[in-house]
Amino acid sequence: MLTDNASLTAFQAEILAGIPQELPEYPKMDPSISRAPKRKDILSLEEKKLALKNALRYFPPHLHAQLAPEFMQELKDYGRIYMHRYQPKQAIYARPIEEYPHQSKQAAAIMLMIQNNLDPAVAQHPYELITYGGNGAVFQNWAQYRLTMKYLAEMTDEQTLVMYSGHPMGLFPAPKESPRVVVTNGMMIPNHSKGDDWERYNALGVTQYGQMTAGSYMYIGPQGIVHGTTITVLNAARLQGSDDLGGKLFVTAGLGGMSGAQAKAAVIAGAIGIVAEADPIATQKRHEQGWVDEVYTDLAKLVERIESARAKKEAVSLAYQGNVVALWEYLVEKNVKVELGSDQTSLHNPYAGGYYPIDIDFDTAKQMMGEQPEQFAQAVQATLRRHVAAINKMSERGMYFFDYGNAFLKAARDEAGADICLPDGRFKYPSYVQDIMGPMCFDFGFGPFRWVCASGKMEDLQFSDQLAAQVLEEMAQDAPEEISQQLADNIRWIKAAEDNQLVVGSKARILYADALGRIRIAQAFNQAIAEGKLGPVVLGRDHHDVSGTDSPYRETSNIYDGSAFTADMAVQNFVGDAFRGATWISLHNGGGVGWGEVVNGGFGMLLDGSPEADRRLQQMLFWDVNNGIARRAWARNPHARFAIEEEMKRSPGLQVTLAQEADEDLLDQLFK
Numbered sequence: 281m282l283t284d285n286a287s288l289t290a291f292q293a294e295i296l297a298g299i300p301q302e303l304p305e306y307p308k309m310d311p312s313i314s315r316a317p318k319r320k321d322i323l324s325l326e327e328k329k330l331a332l333k334n335a336l337r338y339f340p341p342h343l344h345a346q347l348a349p350e351f352m353q354e355l356k357d358y359g360r361i362y363m364h365r366y367q368p369k370q371a372i373y374a375r376p377i378e379e380y381p382h383q384s385k386q387a388a389a390i391m392l393m394i395q396n397n398l399d400p401a402v403a404q405h406p407y408e409l410i411t412y413g414g415n416g417a418v419f420q421n422w423a424q425y426r427l428t429m430k431y432l433a434e435m436t437d438e439q440t441l442v443m444y445s446g447h448p449m450g451l452f453p454a455p456k457e458s459p460r461v462v463v464t465n466g467m468m469i470p471n472h473s474k475g476d477d478w479e480r481y482n483a484l485g486v487t488q489y490g491q492m493t494a495g496s497y498m499y500i501g502p503q504g505i506v507h508g509t510t511i512t513v514l515n516a517a518r519l520q521g522s523d524d525l526g527g528k529l530f531v532t533a534g535l536g537g538m539s540g541a542q543a544k545a546a547v548i549a550g551a552i553g554i555v556a557e558a559d560p561i562a563t564q565k566r567h568e569q570g571w572v573d574e575v576y577t578d579l580a581k582l583v584e585r586i587e588s589a590r591a592k593k594e595a596v597s598l599a600y601q602g603n604v605v606a607l608w609e610y611l612v613e614k615n616v617k618v619e620l621g622s623d624q625t626s627l628h629n630p631y632a633g634g635y636y637p638i639d640i641d642f643d644t645a646k647q648m649m650g651e652q653p654e655q656f657a658q659a660v661q662a663t664l665r666r667h668v669a670a671i672n673k674m675s676e677r678g679m680y681f682f683d684y685g686n687a688f689l690k691a692a693r694d695e696a697g698a699d700i701c702l703p704d705g706r707f708k709y710p711s712y713v714q715d716i717m718g719p720m721c722f723d724f725g726f727g728p729f730r731w732v733c734a735s736g737k738m739e740d741l742q743f744s745d746q747l748a749a750q751v752l753e754e755m756a757q758d759a760p761e762e763i764s765q766q767l768a769d770n771i772r773w774i775k776a777a778e779d780n781q782l783v784v785g786s787k788a789r790i791l792y793a794d795a796l797g798r799i800r801i802a803q804a805f806n807q808a809i810a811e812g813k814l815g816p817v818v819l820g821r822d823h824h825d826v827s828g829t830d831s832p833y834r835e836t837s838n839i840y841d842g843s844a845f846t847a848d849m850a851v852q853n854f855v856g857d858a859f860r861g862a863t864w865i866s867l868h869n870g871g872g873v874g875w876g877e878v879v880n881g882g883f884g885m886l887l888d889g890s891p892e893a894d895r896r897l898q899q900m901l902f903w904d905v906n907n908g909i910a911r912r913a914w915a916r917n918p919h920a921r922f923a924i925e926e927e928m929k930r931s932p933g934l935q936v937t938l939a940q941e942a943d944e945d946l947l948d949q950l951f952k
Contacts, residue, residue, distance in 0.1 A: 298430030316408035317633040318650030319359025334485040338423040366422035374786035377734035393497040402785040414633040416491025419446040463866035465490030473876030492823035496866030496882040501784035502541035509545035525551040526593035528619040533604035539624035543597035553597040556604035558636040608670035627691040628874035664696035685834040711837040718838030723919035725794035727825035733787040735815030741787040795905035809889030823880040827908025831878035847879035854881035861896025
């Protein structure tokens with residue numbers, strides 16, 4: 281998007297002004313933009329007073345008399361103080377890196393990524409600074425956004441910006457080798473990490489739920505999960521003995537910021553994708569963006585279309601505008617064969633917009649959520665029990681169902697008491713990481729490597745796709761058999777990426793690669809930048825990766841040595857990335873499976889063509905992957921053992937403690 285001089289000047293002036301000393305005009309809200317639901321009224325009167333004091337500390341005292349009642353009204357209307365008056369006038373989107381006022385190019389790259397996360401074309405609830413997942417926030421309020429952008433515009437390469445759950449604590453002197461920004465989100469004392477704790481402390485304005493890539497500025501729109509879902513669906517089919525998804529159904533739910541990728545991924549994998557969505561705005565948005573091919577409100581007509589597509593082996597995505605339980609129950613009643621099933625409603629957040637009850641219209645449910653939270657919770661629980669009952673029936677008929685990391689299994693058990701467990705207490709259905717991504721990708725070191733072309737030029741993205749494909753094809757020529765399928769899948773993916781029209785927001789791309797692949801691709805980028813063939817590139821990944829996240833119900837669900845509930849790996853990853861060259865780092869409590877259920881870390885790195893960038897990328901990307909492989913190998917995962925032994929052969933300085941296997945018969949004898 282080209283920017284004329286006048287609007288560019290206005291944009292830069294607004295950034296440099298930070299929080300204005302006089303009240304800005306109250307903005308008009310676009311009714312077509314999705315809004316966050318009203319949050320629970322959980323604060324006492326004294327706590328509400330404290331929340332107002334916390335909000336007012338961003339502003340000079342002469343503005344308090346006007347702002348205090350305004351903020352109190354926001355707290356009443358929304359359950360949060362978003363400071364809507366301070367939304368910027370200038371459009372928010374990922375501008376070319378040179379358009380950001382800056383003294384540090386690394387800081388400018390971070391500004392670009394922040395704005396991409398808040399772009400209305402990308403974000404789920406942009407007015408409330410929420411990128412995805414119902415509560416995955418970049419900032420708690422607009423004052424934090426304004427102050428952060430001003431700090432980034434002013435900082436040098438010898439300063440670090442410290443971010444406390446969306447709040448910019450300030451700029452601190454630091455060596456050039458240090459990260460330019462260090463982000464933490466929701467890092468609570470362990471006994472204060474339950475759902476209502478998030479509601480209370482977020483309402484007070486002292487913490488936030490950063491999800492994974494929202495609060496770490498590394499979200500790239502639904503493309504980020506399209507690739508992962510494509511790989512997941514392909515491998516789910518392979519587990520069932522088939523490489524061909526032609527004419528087969530993948531039924532799931534969710535068309536929001538992350539879940540919206542499912543429809544596109546199903547088509548890329550060759551399946552018929554059926555996705556239910558309760559929110560009409562989300563459905564419309566994905567349909568307009570081309571992520572969903574067709575939308576239905578009539579279940580009978582939807583089933584007719586399904587059978588037509590099955591007969592033709594047509595790869596197509598069909599959205600059901602309505603409650604997912606109505607869809608499942610109708611498919612059971614009509615005896616429709618479903619090969620693959622999952623769910624990606626935000627069940628880490630079941631009572632605050634992540635999941636909606638059946639037999640209550642959407643708008644009524646949103647109102648009920650804030651005004652009658654107990655009744656809303658009961659309706660959600662009853663719906664979950666019906667949801668599980670329908671899935672159980674379909675599974676008995678041969679469907680392969682997997683939890684897609686959204687806490688479906690846990691919520692069904694813990695919140696609803698649904699029939700989701702076996703007699704020994706284990707879940708009836710596997711996590712997709714437990715069955716698919718863990719043993720087939722993460723243990724081998726393959727995970728979601730992503731990059732953003734900071735120039736904003738499509739030709740740069742096209743050239744980077746070519747470079748990445750070339751690197752992977754060269755690697756595939758002499759790759760071990762154990763990883764040949766992973767390489768083949770990702771070569772096919774990157775060659776078709778442009779045709780699949782995956783870009784929403786920044787000129788970004790994602791693929792799965794191991795440490796060697798990530799390093800070689802990054803080196804190719806950095807060399808091309810040095811030669812003037814490519815503009816600056818921001819490297820990153822999803823936190824949902826080999827090393828980035830400790831989550832017993834998702835990323836580490838295939839860890840069986842008892843350490844799945846520990847968080848050493850994620851914290852070590854965050855710290856190690858810091859001193860090995862990351863441009864910014866982040867550590868979060870909470871993610872797709874819920875507040876208090878996961879610790880996850882991420883990074884961003886700017887490639888500028890310099891020898892220093894080349895040194896940093898080698899050191900950091902090597903650690904960022906192999907830290908997790910080492911932990912997985914120590915947990916006795918055989919594929920991780922293979923991968924770390926291969927890495928030790930390549931890297932003389934690497935010495936990893938390897939697990940010795942115990943004799944099962946010997947142990948059994950001791951307990952007779």
